[in-house]
Amino acid sequence: MPFTTKTITSEAESPLAYFEKCWNSRSLLVLMVMRELNIKYAGSQVGKWWLLIYPLVTLFIYKLISQYVFKVQSEGVPYVLFALSGIIPWMFFSSVVANSASVFPANRDLVKKSYFPRALLLIVKVVVGVLEMGITLLIYFLLMLIFQFQPTTKLLLLPLAIACNAIVAFSFSLWITVLSMRFRDIFQAVPLLVNLMLWLTPVFYPVAMIPKKFLPLAYFNPMTFVVDAYRFVLIGATFQPFNWVISLIVSILMFITGVLVFIKREDRLVENL
Template sequence: MASVSRAVMKDRHGPDSISADALRIVPLETLPSLGIREIWIYRELLYFLAWRDLKVRYHQTILGILWAVIKPCSMMIVFSVFFGWLGRIPSDGLPYPIFVFAALLPWQLFAHTLSATSHSLVANQHLITKVYFPRLIIPISSMGIGLIDFGIALLVLFVMLLYYHIPIIPQILALPAFMMLGITSALGVGLWASALNIRHRDVGHAIPFVTQLWFFVTPVAYPSSLIPESWRAWYGINPMASVVEGFRWALFGNGVDIALMFILSLLISSTLLISGLYFFRRTEQTFADVA
């Protein structure tokens, strides 16, 4: 592939030389720049797109941002009845409602980020084909709603901690690290999916199915202690297993030893993000052609 730069050249074949715009075609670098500095230059556009998505989501709604509370709370109630009460799934000595709610928060942040980033380019193809800006801004801006919903639901979680008389422990300071691990994993997969989805729409149809499967292999409704200890470290191949168990450890101070799981998950999620960034940047020149 090649990039195009503009130069000014003069015609020297006559006394009346004129200036004309010419196109200079030069090869791209083997590894394209990630364009982080360019994203900072266009930060106002990033804010505008995130704010636009927020207004569109809650436009003409009666409950508004209360949906950020209703969704995890309704899932918590359903899981508590069918898995906690009827299924008798163990909850590491914790009340099952708060056990599952603490896992639903990072999972819903992950699921929303994965879905939003995967469909972001297709949803904004009218912008891609009309004006230039760093294309990475689109999937990054689509994460805003998930972060806002997560922050609101986190307040509900702290209210539940007070209700169940669960004290705040020092490990809670590690909560942002596990949250970032989940976002990194979702964004890494989402960048791959968004770049592929704009060319192959089958990817967009597969994302909800993949997310459902991913949910059942993540210890949201059950503890990782049910997994045989010899397999537990390899369970970290699924980064969300470490995120969910990390949330429970940071909030309650119990659960399985997640050190090896976390290291493996960190390597996996970092690889997904870095490779996703390079693949996205490598293919973004063709987005406008195939959108």
């Protein structure tokens, strides 16, 4: 077997070398994903049903609110389809982000006793999130049939929307993981902040309902752009790309800086665990 030489120094790898390492570990990634799914769902009776129970219950509550408390204009689409098109990307986002501060502590043994590109742990959460979202999307298509809703060709852009969603969620989890090393309060703060962010994101209401003075806030929120993108491809809602330039730039910046900071801090994360 040819010898490949490994050089160990104090310097962090270049993002390109790091990416190559992640790519070479793809079979480990597949196993980590299977393992995560196995542990989460195998052997538990209710486990797999939570995937359905959570969005359906949430949906039911907001259906009631929207019907009896305040009127939401759902752009001429059945409210169920409208709200779900926001709930689905949001659920994915929050499932990745809400627990990202505890990903390293939960895998303490693994990272302290073996080496693999640590970003895999966060990528696993994203991949599992996408797979789980696949199931809720199937339900969504079923509901489309029930409501006799005719999807447009825009639906073909769904993978692009999912990719944006995944990158935003991944960027947040990178930053939260890095920050959790310095600020222990992050463990408590993140679930609260995710909850707050939900209300700054047009999940249950359309962007058009946001008052003018709060619009800048929405423009900076990367999830606003993601949710709007889903609405665009799923129910053909209006989408003005120009409105979301800032949101998009914020997402891209968060992603690039997140990756760089994570690679630089990866070893310190493990040391201080």
